[in-house]
Amino acid sequence: MTRWLIVLAGCFGLLAAVAASPLLDRTEQSSLDGRFAVRGTQAVHGLAVVAIDERTFSELDTRWPFRRTVHAQMLDRLRAAGARQVVYDVQFTEPSDREDDDLALYDAxxxxxxxxxxxxxSDGHGGTRVLGGEQSLAEAGGAVAAASTFPYEEGGMIRRYRRDDTGLATVPVVTARLLGDPVAADRFDDGKALIDFRGGPGTIPTYSFADVLRGRVGAAQLGGRTVIVGATAPALQDVHPVSAPGEAMLSGPEILANGIWTALADNPLQPVPGWVRLLLTLGLAAVGPLLVLVLGPVRGVFAGxxxxxVYVALAQLAFDRGAVIPVALPVVGLAAALSASALASAAAVIAARGRVTRYNAELEFAVLERTAELAETQLDLVRRLARAAELRDDDxxxxxxxxxxxxxxxxxxxxLSPSAAEQLRHASVLHDVGKIGVPDDILRKPGxxxxxxxxxxxxxxxEGAELLADSDSGLLRTAEVVARTHHERWDGSGYPKRLAGEAIPLEGRIVAVCDVFDALLHERPYKSAWTIAEARAEIIASAGSHFDPRVVDALLAVLDRRDREGGRDPVPLTPGS
Known part of the structure; x- marks a missing residue:
């Protein structure tokens, strides 16, 4: 019995250490994403999104930002359609260059x-300059400014909304209050609440801005609903990864709509109290030694x-009913307890084979010790694979x-967000990994x-894309996109699919420009190195044909900044620089 008490004490000590690990917190957050995926798409009522989409730009034949008279017309359309509440996800903090436009918006x-x-x-104290400030808003039919920002979590994910941001109440909180159903303060955990995502893109009824403005969508679709107006066109880059089931990317207005739904439902996804989390964690950890003691090491482990x-299934059922119970720490505790208990039991039963037992214990410890190094190991392997391909045609x-x-x-x-830019940095090293299969006489041919x-x-x-395909790793999925599309051209004359314009993923367009620019500056078997001036001129000349002009402009801005800062990049841009 003493041995089992020691096992339990050791497991609880391990749990206390693991609980402080950021890796465990990331795992718990990922488990929330999985619970949304299992739950699937949920019913939505009382909400609608009016999307400033690509068709809007095409049909209205205008550029962003729209004149404020256009937004004024939209507000009048929504009022005429009987919208219960209008949330406008467009920034109006500064006056436009046309006073009559500003007055038209204000009146609408x-x-x-x-x-x-x-x-x-905001000014840090809840004040804003929206439509001239708080007094002007109050005089404009009681309009209210609200924060539209969301906290980003690991991997750039959006899972929660705040009660307020720098003193300014958020859009979901303000909307619920105006609709007469305010969210109680105790429904927030440290000022934040999980968004009850209803589903992927399009789950909330969505109508084109152009259709509403032209009168093709009206009271039948919008009457009595809370309507969120905002930009969904990919070109405006207001798209973010979220916990929603199905596709993991939602536009800003759709995220706001899900946040509003959550606030109106009084933040239904609530974490259980801390003492319940503690009991669940300690209880599940204690189950392991008990099962091994009663059933023996083999059957006890299987029963554990x-x-x-069963615990994971119960966590899902609880989540479906609004209770968020921990998964990562209890499961880790159970696994640790089962491992320790099985080892202790086996040591008692087969004491004559102590050397094997010690070896297994050391191996188990080594596996646990190296778990935290997995992410760095993946990046190291990616770079080694890339260098294996690169060294065949670059000395x-x-x-x-x-x-x-x-x-x-x-x-x-x-x-792009810092996390997305960093992922592209690591993924881009594999853009030419397919060259592993190209014969040397072709790869190094001077003519x-x-x-x-x-x-x-x-x-x-x-071949490079196929090598990287079907990976569960977000890094390798991005690398596959880069490998497959970095030789496509903006005008559609590239290969292998002859994609054109924005049909080429942004990652591929970025790598295409950077790859060619660097190749021009350095000697290859078939060419001499160009000067920076010559390479810049070539890139500029190819904008609109080979390259996305917007990406070319970004590259030139980076080069100008590097030049101003004296070339501080630790990897020289040019030989000898």
């Missing part, structure tokens, strides 16, 4: 009454695994390092390739 807001105007700015599966292999860092800077210049040789060379794109 006043006519609509109690419009919620989303903003990402079954207990873990130093530094090309992939230069391109990867340049891709990250260009991605940031284009407005022009024949048509047959070029066909062989071009196969590296599809």
């Amino acid at each position: 807001v006043a006519r609509t009454k109690h419009v919620v105007l989303a903003t990402g700015e 695994l079954l207990a873990g599966a 130093t292999g530094d090309h992939i390092e230069r391109v990867s860092r340049l891709c990250r800077e260009v991605a940031l210049e284009l407005g 022009r390739l024949t048509d047959d040789e070029m066909a062989v060379m071009r196969r590296h794109v599809s």
